[in-house]
Amino acid sequence: MKTRDKILFSSLELFNERGERNVTTNHIAAHLAISPGNLYYHFRNKSDIIYEIFLEYEALVDYYLRIPDDRLLTLEDLAFYLESVFDGLWSYRFLHRDLEFLLDSDGRLRVRYRDFTNRCLGAINTIFAKMGEAGIIQGQPEELRSAMSLNVWLVITNWMAFLRTAHASENGPSLSLTELKQGIYQVLTLEIPYLTPGFREDVMALREKYRPRLPEPAV
Amino acid sequence: MKTRDKILFSSLELFNERGERNVTTNHIAAHLAISPGNLYYHFRNKSDIIYEIFLEYEALVDYYLRIPDDRLLTLEDLAFYLESVFDGLWSYRFLHRDLEFLLDSDGRLRVRYRDFTNRCLGAINTIFAKMGEAGIIQGQPEELRSAMSLNVWLVITNWMAFLRTAHASENGPSLSLTELKQGIYQVLTLEIPYLTPGFREDVMALREKYRPRLPEPAV
């Protein structure tokens, strides 16, 4: 692997593990056993590294959210979308953690992220519409569908923060992909009232697969 | 006002305006025209300041979420809960922005915040149950109600991040309380399918008051 790619790879790893805020260019260089000077030869600064990593994330999610235009959606499609999106969130989990700061520090990223969000919202909206066509959920007026799509987005993008802040033990936050995917349970909860009788049972069974195993801490 | 209180007040102000990450103890002292030494006489470090501010926030939200046990809930109660919670979010908006880092840096705060979250989730759950009793929404099995409460929490706590990251213009994020309260529209969207015929119209009218005025950016 070229040094430039190694830097991107290690940065992602360190950012995810320790949080972007806790990782400096020195840490990244030290982790790769290269000099800081070398790192700065390949990237102008930390923002540039983050920008490149975001581009990877964006491409991945755009790829996951492709929507077939020649056939109806199936339950398998729905399961794939949910699994994939949470896989993506997991692989680039540092991004959503410090997102506001990152966007404040980099105008390019701000614009790009805004467009990305709108594209995702559009995709969720289309998925809802096509689930209506496929008879999985009842059709909804456009306005309700938009608001529901936005709620789905809010739940998806906030689930990890919830796990890390509310759920974690005193010992510090150790998050697993399994826990993260319990977010799917929450997303499907949003759809329950709209399920059609023909698909209700199957969707509820899908949802059940992601039910949190461990009891929540006492309320 | 005593210096100690001035420090808390100014810190909150600066944190909200610029983000906790961008505000150092030096900035706070300079803003108050006192010496850094003086600041450290009153607080051991920045974490201590944040902890005290969190205690204020916690007390405020706990106060807002009190639930009457001698009468049924009304629509006015519902409107009050929603308005108040978003007011609280606004006044202490820096907290949710850098929450994960703050909890990682302060174990006391981590435990305290976890308990706070669970208390809030419990309150939302109880409010749902009492709205069922009052006939505003249909009664729900406990399990669905818990999952719905959690979704309400996720939408509430993530709405501001959404505004700041996705909605903001290139010119940088200028967020208003009015925009923030459009989150109420999203929260009430979650309840639509559960509304009873007798209250449906009134709740939809309440929701309508918070509909975003400006069109969302094109998707």
Add this chain to the structure above:
DNA sequence: ATTATCTATAGATCTATAGATAATGC
């Protein structure tokens, strides 16, 4: 010749404290 890497470091912060001095309360 060009590309990649290292050494060394200037300059900018930031945190937190020691020790002196001023203000206040009894």
Add this chain to the structure above:
DNA sequence: ATTATCTATAGATCTATAGATAATGC
């Protein structure tokens, strides 16, 4: 006497670059 404040600074980072050196490609 005690409480509040200031001055001055040590020590710890971190970013980013200049300039030297090594490795690579034609």
